Amino acid sequence: MFDVREDPGADVRDPEAVERALSGVDAVCHQAAMVGLGDGISDAAEYVSRNDLGTAVLLAAMAKAGVGHLVLAGSMAVYGEGRYTCPRHGSVRPGPRSVADLDAGRFEPVCPACGDDLSPAPVDEDVPADPRNVYAATKLAQEHLAAAWARCTGGSAVSLRYHNVYGPGMPRDTPYAGVAALFRSALARGEAPRVFEDGRQLRDFVHVRDVAAANATALEAEAAPGVLTAYNTGSGEPHTVGEMARALAVAHGGPEPVVTGEYRLGDVRHITADSSRLRAALGWRPEIGFEEGMTEFARAGMREA
Structure with missing residues (x-):
């Protein structure tokens, strides 16, 4: 275990520290990253330093030590907006939503070819x-x-593209966390979760224990040498952000969520997972359903950021 929370000197950007951590290791599960939207573009240098420089240092040390298997904590964020279909034009990829549309409360992307409404798909x-x-x-x-x-x-690399991970032990009161942690932090303060846009954004909320199981499976499975293979890692059970906020509030016994109409430019409207490749290739299956997981999370402790 190489964890800055346990050892303040355990910085993945430190080549000597990483080389020491790789002694006797034959595979690496790389979770270290700065997550969330943070403070926007002003955080760009820190995101690049922690996420990309840190990964480069790790990979160089793995090459030097002859460690040949990597499981990377990837993210569904790489896709941007999810998949959409237009009745007239089939599968389409809408561009970024405009400030004018968001200010006017027009949150749903439209077909870039004809302007018609779209249906989201995994x-x-x-x-x-x-x-x-x-x-x-x-x-x-x-x-x-x-x-x-x-x-x-000639090593093998697997990227598990996590969808919206939640569960016990998430950090409290920080913008560098997912929406589940933000809502849970509000409830811990006795406040109503503040739901942006209209609350109808679709996400795939996957429990942290299911994600841990996916990592363990990927570490032990045979992987193709010389390439990176990506796998979506989601529950396969889409829910809206508003539904998640209400489930947490009810289970916690806290105030009803407030839908604010606010937005963040970096957010996408809908993104849900087709995790069939991971299920077929590695035999992984999520075990924890939405209601069970949210009830546990609503009552579990959080850690200091």
Whole structure:
């Protein structure tokens, strides 16, 4: 275990510390990253340093030590908006939503060809990447670095593209966390969760224990040498952000969520997972359903950021 929370000197950007941590290791599960939207573009240098420089240092040390298998904590954020279908034009990829539309409360993307309403659908791993914020861009860069390492060394790399992970032990009161942690932090303070846009954004909320099981499975499974293989890691059970906020509030016994109409430019409207590749290739299955997981999370403790 190489964890800055346990050892303040355990910085993945420190080549000597990473080399020491790799002694006697034959595979690496790389979770270290700066997550969330943070403070926007002002955090860009820190995101790149922690996520991409840190990954480059790790990969160089792995090559030096002859460690040949990597499991990377990837992210669904690399896709940008999810998959959509238009009744007239089939599968389409809408561009970033405009400030004017968001200010007017027009949150749903429309068909870029005809302007008609779209129907969201799960994304698979073949959807082209289109990161829409700094964090997403650094997560895609991590995959490119890992793929380059695999080609150069003959090692095997797996990226588990996590969807919205939640569960006990999430950090409290920090913008560098997912929406589940923000809502749970508000409830811990006795406040109503503040739901942005209209609360109808679709996400795939996957429990942290299921994600841990996916990592363990990927560490032990045979992987193709010389390439990076990406797998969506989601529950397969889409819910809206508003539904998640209400489930937490009810289970916690806290105030009803407030839908604010606010927005963040880096957010996408809908993104849900098609995790069939991971299920078929590695035999992984999520075990914890939405209601069970949210009830546990609503009553579990959080850690200091």
